[in-house]
Each structure stands twice: as structure tokens, then as C-alpha cells.
Amino acid sequence: MLADSAWFIPFLYGFGGVVLTFLTQYFGGFFREILPEVLYLEKDSAATVLSSSFTSLMTMMTFSFSTILVVLTTYSVTVLATDGEQLLNERCGETYARLIHPDDRVRHHELVQQDAIEKDEVQIVPKRPVHPFEGHAVYAPRTGYVQLFASEKQESDSCHFESVVAVGDFVAKGDLLGYWSEEVDADIEPFQIGEVRSSIQDPAFAIEKLSEIALKGISPGINDPNTAIHAIHYIGDILRELSRMPEGDFLFSNRSSDWHVKRKSLETTMFEAFAPIKTYASHDIFVIGSVFEAIRIARLEAHPSSFEAYEGILGYFEDVIDWDDLQERERAFLENKLMQAKKVKTA
Numbered sequence: 001m002l003a004d005s006a007w008f009i010p011f012l013y014g015f016g017g018v019v020l021t022f023l024t025q026y027f028g029g030f031f032r033e034i035l036p037e038v039l040y041l042e043k044d045s046a047a048t049v050l051s052s053s054f055t056s057l058m059t060m061m062t063f064s065f066s067t068i069l070v071v072l073t074t075y076s077v078t079v080l081a082t083d084g085e086q087l088l089n090e091r092c093g094e095t096y097a098r099l100i101h102p103d104d105r106v107r108h109h110e111l112v113q114q115d116a117i118e119k120d121e122v123q124i125v126p127k128r129p130v131h132p133f134e135g136h137a138v139y140a141p142r143t144g145y146v147q148l149f150a151s152e153k154q155e156s157d158s159c160h161f162e163s164v165v166a167v168g169d170f171v172a173k174g175d176l177l178g179y180w181s182e183e184v185d186a187d188i189e190p191f192q193i194g195e196v197r198s199s200i201q202d203p204a205f206a207i208e209k210l211s212e213i214a215l216k217g218i219s220p221g222i223n224d225p226n227t228a229i230h231a232i233h234y235i236g237d238i239l240r241e242l243s244r245m246p247e248g249d250f251l252f253s254n255r256s257s258d259w260h261v262k263r264k265s266l267e268t269t270m271f272e273a274f275a276p277i278k279t280y281a282s283h284d285i286f287v288i289g290s291v292f293e294a295i296r297i298a299r300l301e302a303h304p305s306s307f308e309a310y311e312g313i314l315g316y317f318e319d320v321i322d323w324d325d326l327q328e329r330e331r332a333f334l335e336n337k338l339m340q341a342k343k344v345k346t347a
Helices: 008-032 043-081 085-099 102-118 151-156 203-218 225-242 266-281 285-298 304-320 328-342
Strands: 122-125 136-139 144-149 161-166 176-180 191-194 249-253 258-262
Touching: 144 161, 151 258, 203 225, 203 266, 225 266, 225 285, 266 285, 266 304, 285 304, 285 328, 304 328
Parallel strands: 161 258
Antiparallel strands: 122 249, 136 176, 144 191, 161 176, 249 258
16 A cells, blocks of 8 residues: 555655654754854854755756756657657657566565465365355445455454455445345445555456556557567466466455455456457467467466466467468467467476
8 A cells, every 4th residue: 555655755755854853953952062162153144044055955956857848848859750759659668667567566465375375364265156145235335446355354353254346346336345144343344445456466457557568569559569578478477476376266264254255267367468469469470479478487387276267268369360361480480389388387
């Protein structure tokens, strides 16, 4: 939450300023007895010095900001005037690819989940097509995305819970979130709902952001397939981390209650990430080949329960690719990539 907030860094600056003010007052009185009187100024003289310093600083900041605006404006006009819009868009795509690194957060989340599974703090159970009970319904208090599941609140509750939504789903105010086995305190909200999605417990969102970068790279206006291929490779690496856990839903248990939380399937995550890429990059065999390469990478440490999902996504690409329209060498290139994705030796 702190990483996604816009006020946290300004708050640190403001809080630091208050702390420095108190420290200045405290140590000022301490050093006043040690330093010679010649080093001190009268209050009016000190105010004049501070006023001059502040005015000079503001002038320098204004001049620097104006210079930056002039440079950016001149650069933009020059690029557009020389028909370099494509170059500008490519640079923007590269900037996005460098700035957005959701895989680090996903790795941390998956490692935490793996550790919790090993300690029996959470279990992965098969998905339930029918819910075992329909007790007291829980409805969304606001419209937005399901950002987090608050499993830590289970310690203060003894009721069973069954969710019908997963982290990352969009819900409207009044939508059904799940069921309690019996009536509970209204203050206990199992889900945190916000205006935007968060990748803290939603690795599919991190994959979606990289997929969007890939789609921008292969769009006709930008036409930067190398950025798209780079993003697709990292999608495969995130899927590799995600596939280490078995397929199924999360079950949080303590001595008195079980909380069953729906989890987005790997098959759905891969289809939502790769199907749009196929739609817009069907003419680019290297981008499609990078998709097969990403699937090969993802399967390196895959749990056996995810094999069916990988076979399904590979079968989808086999069906939708128009192999007859490919030149012989192009077809051989893609078939080789496809076979590598199918025959990868899993850990």
C-alpha cells in the first residue's frame, strides 16, 4: 500500500522537516553556551539572511524548471517536425519497460505464499464448483477492484467463510463477495476494495501490465517488436514463479474456522495475457515465437497440476495460427518453438 500511495514520500519530507526543526531548537540552546558570541547574529539580521537565501533558492528553482520545459518543448517539436513520432513512441515504450518491474513484487508474494504453505499456515485445495454452504451473505460496500484478502482477521473470528470472488476481480457496490457460516461482526471485512488493482496479491495484474507494454510495442503506431518480445519474456518468468504452486484455491485454517478464498486459475491468466498478443501480432512470427518461448520458460518449474493449463494454451495457439499462410521457413521456425514449449523438462 505504501509503494502505491502518492502521499507517502511527501509525508516523509514533511515529517522530517518537523523533526529537524525540533532538533535545531534543542541543539541551538546547547551550542549557545559553547560557541563564541561573534558567530551569532541578531534576529533581524538572521531574518534578512534567510529571506535572501530563500529568494535565491526560489529563483534558481524557477530558472531550472523553465529551462527543463524549454528543452522538452524544443525536443518534442524537433522530433515531430522531422517525422520522428515513431522514435518518440519507441522511447516511451522503452521507458515503460524499464520503470515497471512488477515481477519483483510478484516474486516476493509467491515466496511468502510458498513459505506459508510449507508452514501449513495456508493450504491449496481443489476448486469448488458448488459452495458447501450459503449462510450470511457478504456484499461489496463500495465499487472497485478486490485488492487484498485480509487473512489476518481470521485470528479474531471463529466463523467459516467461503468467497465467490478472487483478488483482482471488479465488483460493484452490492455485489456478492461470499458467505459466512453464521452472523458475524459487520466491521470484519474479508476483502479490501479500492479504485485500482494492486499486484501485491494479484500476480495476474502484474502480468497484465507487461502484456499491455507488449501490445503497445506491436501496435502499428509504435511498431517496436523488440520491446514486446522483452516484455513477453518477463511474463514467462513471472509465470514460472506462479506455476511452482499447485492449482486450486487458498484455504486459511485455524483451530476454529476455515476461510476458503477463490483464486484465479493459471489457464485464465495465460489466456488473458497471450490471446490479445496473438490477435495483434499474428503477422509477426518472432513475437509469436517469443510467446512460445515464454511458455517454455514458465514450465521449467511448473507443478504437475498446471500441465493441463499449459497444454490448453499451446493447443489454442495451434488452432488459431493460420499455418497455411506461412512461408516454409516461417512455419519451420514457429513449429520448432512450439515443440520446445511442449517438450520442456519440468523440475
